[in-house]
Each structure stands twice: as C-alpha cells, then as structure tokens.
Amino acid sequence: MNDFYKKVEDLIKQGETVAVATIVNARGSVPREVGAKMLIRRSGEFDGTVGGGCGEAEVFRTAVDVIETKQPQMVHVDLTDEIAMRTEAVCGGHMDIFVEPWFLPAQQS
Amino acid sequence: MLELTGAITAALEAHRAAALTTIVSVKGRPPVEVGAKMVLTSEGQRTGTLGDASLDERVLEDLRRVMETRQVQVKTYELAQGQTADVFFELFMPPPQLVVVGAGHIAVPLAAMGKMLDYEVVVIDDRATFANKTRFPTADKIIVGDYEESITNLDLTPSTFVVLVTRGHRHDVLSLRKVIQKPLAYIGMIGSRRRVFAVLKLLKDEGVSIDHLAKVRAPIGIDIGAQTPAEIAICILAEIINVWNGGKAVGMSDEARPKFLRALQKGDPEPEG
Numbered sequence: 001m002n003d004f005y006k007k008v009e010d011l012i013k014q015g016e017t018v019a020v021a022t023i024v025n026a027r028g029s030v031p032r033e034v035g036a037k038m039l040i041r042r043s044g045e046f047d048g049t050v051g052g053g054c055g056e057a058e059v060f061r062t063a064v065d066v067i068e069t070k071q072p073q074m075v076h077v078d079l080t081d082e083i084a085m086r087t088e089a090v091c092g093g094h095m096d097i098f099v100e101p102w103f104l105p106a107q108q109s
Numbered sequence: 110m111l112e113l114t115g116a117i118t119a120a121l122e123a124h125r126a127a128a129l130t131t132i133v134s135v136k137g138r139p140p141v142e143v144g145a146k147m148v149l150t151s152e153g154q155r156t157g158t159l160g161d162a163s164l165d166e167r168v169l170e171d172l173r174r175v176m177e178t179r180q181v182q183v184k185t186y187e188l189a190q191g192q193t194a195d196v197f198f199e200l201f202m203p204p205p206q207l208v209v210v211g212a213g214h215i216a217v218p219l220a221a222m223g224k225m226l227d228y229e230v231v232v233i234d235d236r237a238t239f240a241n242k243t244r245f246p247t248a249d250k251i252i253v254g255d256y257e258e259s260i261t262n263l264d265l266t267p268s269t270f271v272v273l274v275t276r277g278h279r280h281d282v283l284s285l286r287k288v289i290q291k292p293l294a295y296i297g298m299i300g301s302r303r304r305v306f307a308v309l310k311l312l313k314d315e316g317v318s319i320d321h322l323a324k325v326r327a328p329i330g331i332d333i334g335a336q337t338p339a340e341i342a343i344c345i346l347a348e349i350i351n352v353w354n355g356g357k358a359v360g361m362s363d364e365a366r367p368k369f370l371r372a373l374q375k376g377d378p379e380p381e382g
C-alpha cells in the first residue's frame with residue numbers, strides 16, 4: 001500500500017493533480033474490501049481497482065470532476081439496482097467510495 | 110500533502126505503524142472540512158490536522174484500538190449537537206517481527222519457519238554456543254547477551270511477536286517482566302501448565318495486573334498434538350498467524366486462561382483441573 005502513495009507522491013511532485021478513490025464503507029456483497037484504492041489521472045490512466053465494472057464507471061466520472069474542482073466527493077454505488085443486475089457485474093451490495101484530489105499547494109509546485 | 114506521505118514513509122522505515130486519517134463526510138455543518146487529513150504514528154506523533162484540536166485528540170485516542178484490529182474503518186465523531194464528522198482510518202503496518210527468546214532446540218525451526226513467513230526474525234540467548242549464525246543461518250539478528258538487557262534494548266512495537274522458549278523458569282520471568290506491559294502483538298511462553306502458572310503467579314505477586322497477565326499466551330500454541338521441535342514450532346507459528354490474521358482457531362492458552370486467572374485472583378497455589 002505504501003507503493004500506492006509513492007506513485008501518488010511522484011505524480012504530484014511533477015505538478016499533476018490526481019484523484020484517489022477509496023472504498024470507505026461496504027454493505028452486502030461487494031467486489032472489493034473497505035480500504036481498496038484506485039489512483040486516477042486526468043488522462044484516464046489508472047492504477048488499482050475499486051471493483052471493476054461494479055460502479056467503477058461512476059468513480060471515473062467523479063474523478064474527472066474532483067481533479068477539475070479539487071474538491072473531494074463521495075460516490076454511493078448501489079449494486080442492487082436493476083441496471084447493475086442487467087450487466088455481467090452483478091454484485092448485490094452498496095459501497096461508499098470517497099474520491100479526493102491529491103496535489104501540491106500552488107506555492108510548492 | 111508531501112509531508113503526509115513523508116510521515117508515513119518515515120514511520121514505516123522506523124518500524125512503526127502509521128495511520129492516515131481523513132474526514133470523508135460531515136453532517137450538520139461542523140467547522141471542519143471534508144478531505145482534511147492527519148497522519149498518526151503508533152508513537153502518537155501527528156502530522157497535519159483534521160481542523161479541530163479536540164477531534165484530533167479523540168482520533169488519536171482511538172488509534173490504538175484501530176491498530177490492534179488492523180481493520181481500516183470509518184468512525185463517526187460528534188463535534189457538537191447535531192454536528193458529526195466521519196473519519197476514515199487507513200493503516201500502514203511494518204512487517205511483523207518475531208523475537209525468539211532462548212536459542213534452544215525449538216528456537217531453530219521456529220526462527221527458520223518464521224523467516225519463511227516473512228517475519229523479521231530476532232534470536233536472543235546468553236550462550237554464544239547456541240545463538241550463532243551456524244544454528245540460525247536465516248535470522249535477521251542474533252543477539253548474544255543477558256536476556257533482560259537484550260530485550261530492553263530491542264525496538265518492540267505493536268507488530269512484534271515475542272516467543273519465550275528459554276531453558277528455564279528464571280529466564281522466562283526475567284524476560285516476561287520486561288515485555289508484559291508493552292503493547293505487543295503477542296507474548297507467548299512455553300512450558301507445562303505448572304511452570305507457566307508459577308511464572309504468572311510470581312509476576313502477580315510482584316504487582317503485575319491481571320489484564321497484563323491475561324495477555325500472555327501460555328501454554329503456548331494451538332493444540333495439534335505437536336511432539337518434535339519442528340512440530341512445536343508449527344504449533345506456535347499457527348497461533349501467531351491466527352492472531353495476526355484474526356483467524357478463528359482457539360489457542361491452548363484460551364482454554365487454560367479462565368482457570369489460571371481465577372486461581373491467581375483467589376491466590377490459589379495451583380489452578381484447578
């Protein structure tokens with residue numbers, strides 16, 4: 001896990017703002033455990049996973065917004081709804097995923 | 110944000126656990142911000158702030174319990190009537206350390222297998238003929254010296270497992286006295302029920318609290334009918350893995366403990382059964 005923050009560190013040192021998504025709450029059957037993390041860059045590149053198909057698209061959309069506004073957001077993923085049930089990624093639980101920006105304050109970058 | 114990642118890295122390099130705490134949501138507009146972060150080490154060092162001194166304090170108070178369970182989790186704090194903040198605890202743990210006190214016949218397979226499990230292995234004995242590189246080729250550290258002094262000089266942390274397998278009752282007492290009040294992951298002591306009880310009783314008479322005595326895993330290990338030194342090492346390491354991973358196996362000490370503690374509290378010379 002320390003490698004994860006090493007990557008975050010390297011990117012923000014270059015002046016980039018990245019989004020870090022973390023599963024902070026999970027109920028029912030979910031694809032990954034609380035604490036699972038994903039690093040998302042403005043370019044769309046990413047590292048790690050918060051559960052693949054199950055709600056990850058929503059996390060990506062939010063990450064773009066978080067990088068833009070530099071404001072954290074919470075994503076509530078409901079894997080019990082009809083749309084999720086129709087896809088292959090049927091999981092059947094709920095997750096709260098915290099998506100936050102990591103960047104160096106202006107004077108340091 | 111670099112000071113936060115820097116504090117985590119520094120803690121891990123010093124074999125300390127660290128936690129990254131983040132406010133992930135709030136209710137009722139408390140005077141703190143979502144996204145505020147603070148790094149805490151197992152030593153209580155703080156970097157950054159969640160934005161409220163009393164909240165920082167309360168999070169620090171909860172840290173030990175969170176580290177003991179090693180469960181990442183969210184905790185909710187009330188800052189004022191109707192104002193709450195949810196704080197996410199993310200944990201960073203150094204590799205666990207296995208300290209083998211006594212370099213006798215059980216210590217040899219114990220140290221070797223401990224290394225297979227990726228523990229940082231330390232072996233202590235006061236006899237150089239036992240504690241040496243020939244007997245313990247894979248150990249990270251071999252200390253030849255007085256038990257009490259050697260243990261006192263070690264860097265013991267909440268990720269440290271101490272296994273007492275010395276050659277005698279007296280050395281167990283000396284060593285146990287040095288570690289029993291420390292917040293370790295595990296303290297196990299080998300010996301028959303009678304020898305174990307005698308050691309605990311001696312420490313009780315010296316004023317060590319029942320709570321501290323209750324943490325000692327003795328008789329040590331999980332009952333797999335171990336006979337040979339290697340089997341006994343497996344029985345001990347099975348218990349260590351069980352503790353570290355929060356498994357469901359029951360140790361021999363879990364069964365003996367109620368009787369031991371009752372006898373200690375009553376001042377009986379021996380436990381019943």
